Amino acid sequence: MTAGSSSVATGCRPQPADARPGPSGRGSAREPQQLHGRGAPRARLAARRHLRSLVASYPADLTARRRPAAAYRLYGESAEAGRWAYRDADRDPGETAAFEARHPDPLDRMTAVARRDPEESAPTETARARLAGLRETASVQAGRPIHWHHVRDRVEHTDEDASDGELFCAGLALVGLALLGFAALRIVTFVRW
Template identity: 65%
Template sequence: MTVETTLARAEADLRAGRTPVALQRLRGLVGSCPADLTARRRLAEVYRLYGEPAQAGRWAYLDEERDPAETAAFEARYADPVRRMAALAWRGPEHRAPTATARARLAEVREAASAQLGRPARWWDVREEARGAAGPAAEQDDGTLFCAGFALLGLLLLGLAVLGAVTAVRWLL
């Protein structure tokens, strides 16, 4: 699906009141096409609808005209430059950014992360560094949530298996 098609579908989702679907669609688009500033801008707009200034600031961070309050909220939530770099979800070198403003902002974040790490930070491997910067508690929270979801799925499957066994026994009797 093209970027334009995905944006059009997200717009249709928003008009139909399916904001969570539009949000998911736009997040997927930004993940697939991180250099598309239109997709990032639209994702920021949807987060504004949700009243999430930090997320709106995150996705509008590379824009020529960004809201200073949203930018401050994003920078406060991701105060650590390594985590901020990972949160921007950029891939590749800054020179691939479509505008001079975006290139300058990406370079600024990468330079701050490099200074913190004491070595050059790279966009393609910063997520691992960000996990370490977030500390063990953040890693444990991510793992706990995953394990809780996995356990819930396991209980659901167990319940379905028991229900199937009971139904089969009733049919046989």
């Protein structure tokens, strides 16, 4: 394996925060210099997507979560940096406060933290304690036990959810009536012809 291909082969594995991409530029987050200037919004979006897929591939690895936190910190998005560094032992209290201000509801915070398995499986004691505290806060607010697997389902439904479903059904009924009307018009036209 050559030096140029090693960065491609290790592109999915989390690397230390000070790791640099190989000569091909692939295999880790883009350099900050490449995310400025013409085409920067698209490049930032691609870099963020890459970092999120890295976290999705290694959900228990806190090193993988530090990378998006560093990227958001670089661009001054403290709420997102606080989201990704939420489980870290050395997280910035200001970023955590910004994250909690953006997501005042503990259930929303649980969704944003993107945890699916119990906090006991977290890699560090600090992460376990923070996740347990968040889950307990959400349980107290909901008035019932909340578990991490409830987060995706969001057991709690609001009136807005019901009205969205009713609006969708009404739209489908309207489209169905329009199609039925066009079919009737076509049949009448065919018979007259």
